[in-house]
Each structure stands twice: as structure tokens, then as C-alpha cells.
Amino acid sequence: MGALKNTMTKPVFISYARSTSRSFAEALHTELGGPEGLSFLDTSDIEHGEQFPVALANAILDARVVVIFVDEVYFQRWYCLRELLIVLSAYEALVRRPAATESEKAFALAPVLVAFPPGGLQPRERPNFAQYHGQRQMMHAHCHA
Numbered sequence: 001m002g003a004l005k006n007t008m009t010k011p012v013f014i015s016y017a018r019s020t021s022r023s024f025a026e027a028l029h030t031e032l033g034g035p036e037g038l039s040f041l042d043t044s045d046i047e048h049g050e051q052f053p054v055a056l057a058n059a060i061l062d063a064r065v066v067v068i069f070v071d072e073v074y075f076q077r078w079y080c081l082r083e084l085l086i087v088l089s090a091y092e093a094l095v096r097r098p099a100a101t102e103s104e105k106a107f108a109l110a111p112v113l114v115a116f117p118p119g120g121l122q123p124r125e126r127p128n129f130a131q132y133h134g135q136r137q138m139m140h141a142h143c144h145a
Contacts, residue, residue, distance in 0.1 A: 010038060012067060024117075068114050
């Protein structure tokens with residue numbers, strides 16, 4: 001399973017769609033020290049219908065920073081959406097925690113960096129967040145069924 005064999009906690013998790021952002025993700029991973037460095041880069045393929053690996057979810061939750069390479073394809077891949085859901089679920093848990101201070105809530109997403117392709121997203125590529133929200137609710141219901 002590629003990078004999933006190395007379950008050691010890494011402070012940076014890199015989320016990307018392999019078909020479109022692999023070169024950017026690999027370049028960042030290399031700059032951060034490669035396999036022995038600071039970042040977790042999953043290079044395994046997760047087939048549709050396959051269970052999302054627990055080791056991958058743990059790598060996301062253990063990271064102090066999540067870098068997301070966003071493009072149109074990212075929002076079309078179920079495993080990318082699952083990674084994003086895990087990141088946002090951790091944020092929601094913090095925000096909903098009664099003891100969370102306003103400062104903690106204000107900076108809860110600070111360790112999430114979103115990288116856009118060179119030249120930005122073209123108008124047809126801009127993600128439909130309403131559609132994403134619907135997919136997120138469906139995934140959430142499926143995961144908690």
C-alpha cells in the first residue's frame with residue numbers, strides 16, 4: 001500500500017488527486033525530506049468501493065498541517081473527498097467542543113493550506129460547494145451507518 005506501510009506520525013499531510021497533482025505533491029514531499037522527512041504522501045491506489053484505510057485517516061488526524069492540492073479532479077475523487085471530510089470533521093469537533101475558546105475556533109483551520117494549480121482555477125473548474133456539501137452529507141451518513 002505504498003506510503004501506508006510507514007505509519008510513523010508526520011507533521012505534514014499532503015492531499016492530492018494523483019491524476020492531476022502528483023508532480024506538485026511529490027515536489028513538496030521531496031522538499032520536505034522525502035519518505036524520511038516531515039510529510040506523509042500516500043502513493044497507494046484506493047479503488048472505488050474499497051474501505052478507506054484507517055492508517056490514512058490516522059495520518060491525517062495526526063498531522064499538524066494539511067496541504068490540499070485543489071483542482072476540479074480533486075472534488076471528483078471519493079478518496080480526496082474522504083480526506084477532506086476527515087480534516088473538516090476534526091475542525092467541527094473542535095468548534096463544537098464547549099470548552100473551545102474563541103481564539104481556538106478562529107485558528108482551527110489555520111493549519112490547512114490549499115494550493116491551487118498554476119494560473120488558478122478556470123471558471124468551469126471552480127468546485128460546486130453545494131454539490132460537495134451534498135456528497136459530504138451522503139458520505140457522512142454512509143460512514144456512520
